[in-house]
Amino acid sequence: EVQKHSVHTLVFRSLKRTHDMFVADNAKPIPLDEESHKVKMAVKLRTEYGSVLHMPTLKENLREKGGPNTGDPYGHKQYSGNQGQELDYVVTGTHPYPSGPGVALTADTKVQRMPSESAAQSLAVALPASQSRLDANRTAAGVGDIYRHAGMSERSQPPGMSVAMVEAGGDKNSALMPKKAPTMPKPQWHPPWKLYRVISGHLGWVRCIAVEPGNQWFVTGSADRTIKIWDLASGKLKLSLTGHISTVRGVIVSARSPYLFSCGEDKQVKCWDLEYNKVIRHYHGHLSAVYGLDLHPTIDVLVTCSRDSTARIWDVRTKASVHTLSGHTNAVATVKCQAAEPQIITGSHDTTIRLWDLVAGKTRVTLTNHKKSVRAVVLHPRHYTFASGSPDNIKQWKFPDGNFIQNLSGHNAIINTLAVNSDGVLVSGADNGTMHLWDWRTGYNFQRVHAAVQPGSLDSESGIFACVFDQSESRLLTAEADKTIKVYKEDDTATEETHPVSWKPEIIKRKRF
Numbered sequence: 001e002v003q004k005h006s007v008h009t010l011v012f013r014s015l016k017r018t019h020d021m022f023v024a025d026n027a028k029p030i031p032l033d034e035e036s037h038k039v040k041m042a043v044k045l046r047t048e049y050g051s052v053l054h055m056p057t058l059k060e061n062l063r064e065k066g067g068p069n070t071g072d073p074y075g076h077k078q079y080s081g082n083q084g085q086e087l088d089y090v091v092t093g094t095h096p097y098p099s100g101p102g103v104a105l106t107a108d109t110k111v112q113r114m115p116s117e118s119a120a121q122s123l124a125v126a127l128p129a130s131q132s133r134l135d136a137n138r139t140a141a142g143v144g145d146i147y148r149h150a151g152m153s154e155r156s157q158p159p160g161m162s163v164a165m166v167e168a169g170g171d172k173n174s175a176l177m178p179k180k181a182p183t184m185p186k187p188q189w190h191p192p193w194k195l196y197r198v199i200s201g202h203l204g205w206v207r208c209i210a211v212e213p214g215n216q217w218f219v220t221g222s223a224d225r226t227i228k229i230w231d232l233a234s235g236k237l238k239l240s241l242t243g244h245i246s247t248v249r250g251v252i253v254s255a256r257s258p259y260l261f262s263c264g265e266d267k268q269v270k271c272w273d274l275e276y277n278k279v280i281r282h283y284h285g286h287l288s289a290v291y292g293l294d295l296h297p298t299i300d301v302l303v304t305c306s307r308d309s310t311a312r313i314w315d316v317r318t319k320a321s322v323h324t325l326s327g328h329t330n331a332v333a334t335v336k337c338q339a340a341e342p343q344i345i346t347g348s349h350d351t352t353i354r355l356w357d358l359v360a361g362k363t364r365v366t367l368t369n370h371k372k373s374v375r376a377v378v379l380h381p382r383h384y385t386f387a388s389g390s391p392d393n394i395k396q397w398k399f400p401d402g403n404f405i406q407n408l409s410g411h412n413a414i415i416n417t418l419a420v421n422s423d424g425v426l427v428s429g430a431d432n433g434t435m436h437l438w439d440w441r442t443g444y445n446f447q448r449v450h451a452a453v454q455p456g457s458l459d460s461e462s463g464i465f466a467c468v469f470d471q472s473e474s475r476l477l478t479a480e481a482d483k484t485i486k487v488y489k490e491d492d493t494a495t496e497e498t499h500p501v502s503w504k505p506e507i508i509k510r511k512r513f
Contacts, residue, residue: 187444189501190425191494193437193476195451197487199235201228206479207247207465213255215471220479221248227262227272232470235487241272243279250293250304259316261302263290269304271316283314285321294337301358303344305332311346313358323361327354333375336386341400345386347374353388355402365402369395378418378426380440387440389415389428396443408443411436417466421473429478433462446501449488457482 005013046053204223211218217238219229227241227248246266253260259280260272269290271281288307295302300316311325311332330350337344342355342364353367353374367388376389384399387408394408394415413430420426424440437447453462463481470477476488491499 185442187439187442187446187501188424189496190423190437190439190446191490191492192447192499193449193488194491195449195486196489197235198454199230199485199487200454200483201230201237202226202483202485204247204483205463205465205481206483206485207249208251209466209468209477209479209485210251210253211468211470211477212253213471218468218470218477219251219253219260220485221251221262221264222483223247225264227251227260230485232475239277241277243270244268246289249289249291252293252295254295254316255297256295256300257316261293261295263293263304265289267306269293269302269314281316281319283312283319283321285312285324286310288331291331292334294335296337296339296343296358298339301337303335303337305335305346307331309348309350311335311344311356313344313361323358325354325356325361325363327363327366328352330373333373334377336377336379338379340384345377345379347377347388349373349375351390353377353397353402355400364400367397367402369404373414375414375416376418376428378420380420381422383440387418387420387426389418391415394418394426394428394438396440406443408438408445410445416464419467419469419476421469423473427467427469427476429464429467431463433464433480435464435467435478444501451480451486453482454484 202220202222202224204225206220206222208221209218211232216232217229218232219227221227221244225242225244225246225248227244228237229239229241230236231238241260241262244262244264244266245268246264248262248264250263251260258274260274261270262272263269267286267288267290269283269286270279271283272278273280283302283304286304286306286308290304290306293302293304295316301322302314302316303311304314305311309326309328309330309332311328313322313325314320315322325344325346328346328348328350330348332346332348334347335344336346341357343358344356346354346356348354351368351370351372351374353370354363355365355367356362357364370388370390371392372390374388374390377386378389379386385396385405386399387394387396389411391412391414394411396405396408397403398405408426408428411428411430411434413432413434415428415430417429418426419429420440426438426440428436428438430436433450433453435449435451436445437449438445450462453459461482464478465481466479468477469475474489478486478488480486
């Protein structure tokens with residue numbers, strides 16, 4: 001039996017479907033904004049011709065004898081009021097006057113008007129070839145050409161008020177020519193990464209991973225509600241911590257104290273003392289699952305983000321909630337901290353990224369360029385830049401104001417995690433188990449990896465939830481849906497000859513939106 005819906009529901013669904021169909025048409029070129037084009041061309045005009053625009057026009061006083069044909073060799077109509085009067089003749093200049101020597105300033109042309117195209121062409125035809133060439137050289141470019149490129153409408157003048165104008169003999173100045181599309185610079189060569197170890201031991205999806213500052217061990221959190229600590233060199237299990245009553249979604253090890261912080265879908269944020277392997281503090285306040293956390297590098301502050309659409313700043317020692325960062329309209333999926341301003345960056349399922357003022361607890365900048373949920377944000381360890389991952393694109397941004405740099409297109413999947421090292425290798429891990437490696441500077445995708453799932457798992461359990469480089473940046477660890485941790489390293493045997501960059505200097509298609 002067909003379920004009946006109200007007309008209102010059906011109309012709304014149809015509208016939504018239509019909107020969804022057309023809103024994400026990324027391939028559609030952005031329409032040229034006439035106003036900005038006009039400003040752009042006017043600036044070019046001023047830059048290129050500024051040195052001559054101020055020049056006075058040279059005038060000669062001549063007596064007009066006879067009818068219009070004797071006074072005006074080009075056959076322009078004279079008004080009877082001008083008969084017997086002294087006439088001004090323009091010899092040169094880049095003002096919108098007739099640019100040919102001996103062209104009378106009649107009642108038509110005494111008022112400065114935009115040239116009409118037909119008048120310009122008729123005058124160009126009437127002039128001898130050598131004369132038009134001289135005029136073109138003298139005025140540096142046809143004024144009609146300049147003003148037409150500057151986007152000024154010729155319809156703005158009253159009918160009949162037209163100025164005869166010589167065009168620049170076909171010579172167009174470089175400033176007014178459309179610029180050549182930028183090409184991608186040659187990317188830096190990076191050796192390919194290869195899988196060399198698979199670590200199993202968790203009984204559920206491995207949701208998060210972190211390496212301790214001393215690079216001796218790493219920690220993972222899982223849907224089996226446990227936190228496990230592993231030896232980095234051997235991959236052996238050192239310790240399991242239990243205490244969460246739901247999936248563990250975030251772990252981080254402090255560089256300032258012997259503490260491990262974890263958060264989970266049970267709304268809990270815990271601080272573990274690694275000397276006693278016990279929970280010593282709880283941070284209460286989130287109203288729903290806590291999806292991520294990060295520690296401030298220079299002060300004892302912990303930042304968490306949650307499905308309740310907020311991020312919270314906690315004093316590590318007193319457990320007090322310093323600020324609640326509200327403003328997102330959907331779950332906040334990721335949070336990152338840095339010592340420089342803006343000190344906190346969040347990415348949300350409401351498709352926005354927010355840069356926060358830590359002291360005031362307020363948004364500094366909201367970036368709305370993504371069309372879909374932003375589940376991952378990563379800060380470059382050396383540059384003052386960051387990247388965000390979403391199913392539509394990976395985007396790179398500049399601090400402190402979030403200026404857009406470029407899109408990294410091609411990883412067409414739900415991107416759960418991003419990691420970057422000092423060499424400029426950016427890794428994006430996706431829900432379908434694919435991992436793409438990119439050159440940070442150029443956005444070139446130099447490797448794609450899709451590791452096989454653990455034997456006994458379904459192919460559908462192929463998914464990467466988190467990835468991180470170790471402190472030496474020679475190992476890449478991924479936390480996956482087949483309940484394993486996979487460890488990758490650079491291929492030592494690879495050279496630029498054996499693995500050349502299959503790069504062509506193709507035109508970059510950089511979309512802002």
